[in-house]
Amino acid sequence: MSVFGFIRQAFANFRNVGAVAGSSHFLVSRMLLPVDFRSELNIVELGPGSGNFTRSILKKMNAQSSLAAYEINDAFYQLLRQQIRDKRFSLKHESATELLQSFAPGTVDVVVSSVPLAMMPSEVKHGILEASAAVLKPGGLFLQYQYSRSDLKLVRRYFPNMKTMFALLNLPPAIIYVGRKSQ
Numbered sequence: 001m002s003v004f005g006f007i008r009q010a011f012a013n014f015r016n017v018g019a020v021a022g023s024s025h026f027l028v029s030r031m032l033l034p035v036d037f038r039s040e041l042n043i044v045e046l047g048p049g050s051g052n053f054t055r056s057i058l059k060k061m062n063a064q065s066s067l068a069a070y071e072i073n074d075a076f077y078q079l080l081r082q083q084i085r086d087k088r089f090s091l092k093h094e095s096a097t098e099l100l101q102s103f104a105p106g107t108v109d110v111v112v113s114s115v116p117l118a119m120m121p122s123e124v125k126h127g128i129l130e131a132s133a134a135v136l137k138p139g140g141l142f143l144q145y146q147y148s149r150s151d152l153k154l155v156r157r158y159f160p161n162m163k164t165m166f167a168l169l170n171l172p173p174a175i176i177y178v179g180r181k182s183q
């Protein structure tokens, strides 16, 4: 999708998209740094949008790994369905709150989330964080970027073992939360 296509979706659905541009290459690389892609991984992506993280994850992960993405926006869902054909990839036109419908507790290695927590109703963000914490294996990684620290405390409630990183080369600059589920 072109930059203009992304902007059109962003303006038409601002509360759900929560950004004016797709993530930069720099943000994507930085956020994926903590992931050991040499291992066999079950990865879940929340809010893939036009697929900047999706393509990079698929490039990095090995043949035994899998990636399942949850996207509620119809235009982004159709785009990814048409453009990404990879046996390791599955795409759900469902809210990230529904994670536990498809994944048993403790079965996922990494959750990569771009959903705009700051713009979401409280019950939706709690639902997403609770489901993410539940599906992760002990020691599993929860990666989320945001443009403000407004939900830092909330994310920490679900992932007490959490650190933050910054991605300045992004529009706007982003904060990355790196949470690890306790063993």
Ligand SMILES: C[S@@+](CC[C@H](N)C(=O)[O-])C[C@H]1O[C@@H](n2cnc3c(N)ncnc32)[C@H](O)[C@@H]1O
Pocket (backbone or CB within 6 Å): 016, 017, 018, 019, 021, 022, 023, 046, 047, 048, 049, 050, 051, 052, 053, 070, 071, 072, 073, 076, 094, 095, 096, 097, 114, 115, 116, 124
């Ligand atoms: C900021 S965009 C991220 C796009 C892309 N991942 C990137 O970083 O360039 C946020 C995405 O989250 C999606 N989204 C919002 N709420 C969602 C939910 N409850 N479940 C799944 N996706 C959601 C939006 O439709 C949008 O595609």
